[in-house]
Amino acid sequence: MARRYKITVVGAGNVGATCAHWLASKELGDIVLVDIVEGVPQGKALDLAQAAPIEGFDVKLVGTNGYDETRDSDIVIITAGLPRKPGMSRDDLLKTNAEIVSQVVDEAVKRSPNAILIVISNPLDAMCQVALRRSGFPKQRVIGMAGVLDSARMRAFIAEALDVSVENVTAFVLGGHGDTMVPLPRYSTVAGIPITELLPKEKIDQIVKRTANGGAEIVSLLKTGSAYYAPSAAAVEMVESILKDKKKILPCSVYLEGEYGISGLFVGVPVKLGARGIEQIIEINLTAEERIALQKSAAAVQELVKVLGL
Structure with a gap:
């Protein structure tokens, strides 16, 4: 008898609960929702289970305040941590969230x-470093969700600017998750045509800027809380590529050991995601300008890692 996959989602806030929703609707596996707040994961799991007869997904959903139910999970998605509040930088969250992520791991x-660990907690790249250290796992099994979200944001903006289907648009974003991310317009295409052929430079610059500011734009609109539909969908795309061994090439935050001239840090680059986790890091040629931007992004991650003493 085939065994169903088991996916644990730690943190039953908006991102975690929405992750569970997308995972269940795609029937990717049985889901365990973990949160320290009593009743919240249990209530959300029960609510989602009651949507199953309507939507027709057969998965088991469990909510819990402990970790025993998570035993033998194939994937653990970590969303736990304090969310960003308006005016708060990702770095303010640093030490508190490092402690939370350490305990979870x-x-x-x-x-x-x-x-395989998929980290969503902010500041993303530094939290991946914490997870790698604490878990003792090989680097192939600790992956940060950032690039999929950042490139989805960029794709949405490109599709809107050109009034074309989002399915036609691919976008490429490298670097740390934050203001120093490096969107690459010349690798971003619509039906295979580089956007540099389709949009004027000032429009592209505008899109690049809006992409880098994507999370903050939503935080300022919502007033309380931050984005959760797109971040959770991005994590689920990664889970699906791993569990179905799709070998999709997706931008993810991974531990680099010399690739792109960066060593000992988690930085967003394109990788092949399959059953073993990260199966290949794809190195593309960068212009001098892009390389400098990526180094700057890595330096911003290095700062955080230094603060944590990792």
Whole structure:
């Protein structure tokens, strides 16, 4: 009998709960929703389970305040941590969230030593570093969700600017998740045509700027809380590529050891995601200007890692 995959989502806030929703609707596996607040993961799991007869997905949903139910998970998605509030930088969150992520990783890894970790907690690249250290996992099994979200934002803006289907648009974003991210217009295409052929430079610059500011724009509109539909959908695309061994090439935050001239840091680059996690890091040729921007992005991540003493 085929075993169903088991996916643990830690943090039952907006991102975690919406992750569970997308995962269930795609029937990617049974889902365990973990949160420290009593009743919240249980209530959300129950609510989602009651949507199953209507939507027709057969997955088991469990909400819990502990980790025993997460045993033998194939994938653990970590969304736990304090969210950003308006005016708060990602770095303000740094130390508090590093402690939270450390505890989560300790508990999860103890029970699921073969899992693949997908980190969403902010500041993203630094939290991946924490997860890698704490888990002792090989670097192929600790992956940060950032590039998929950033490029989705860029794709949405390009599709809007050209009034074309989002399905026709691919976008390419490298670097740390934050203001120093590096969108690459010349690798961003519509039906294979580079956007540099289709849009004037000032429009592209505008899109690039809006992409880098994507999260903050939503935070300022919502007033309380931050984005969750697109971030959770981005994580689920990664999960699907891993569990179905699709080998999709997606931009993810991964631990580099010399690629792109960066060593010992998590930075967003294109990778092939399959059953083993990261199966290949794709190195593309960058112009001098792009390379400088990527180095600057890596330096911003290095700062955070230094603050944490990692």
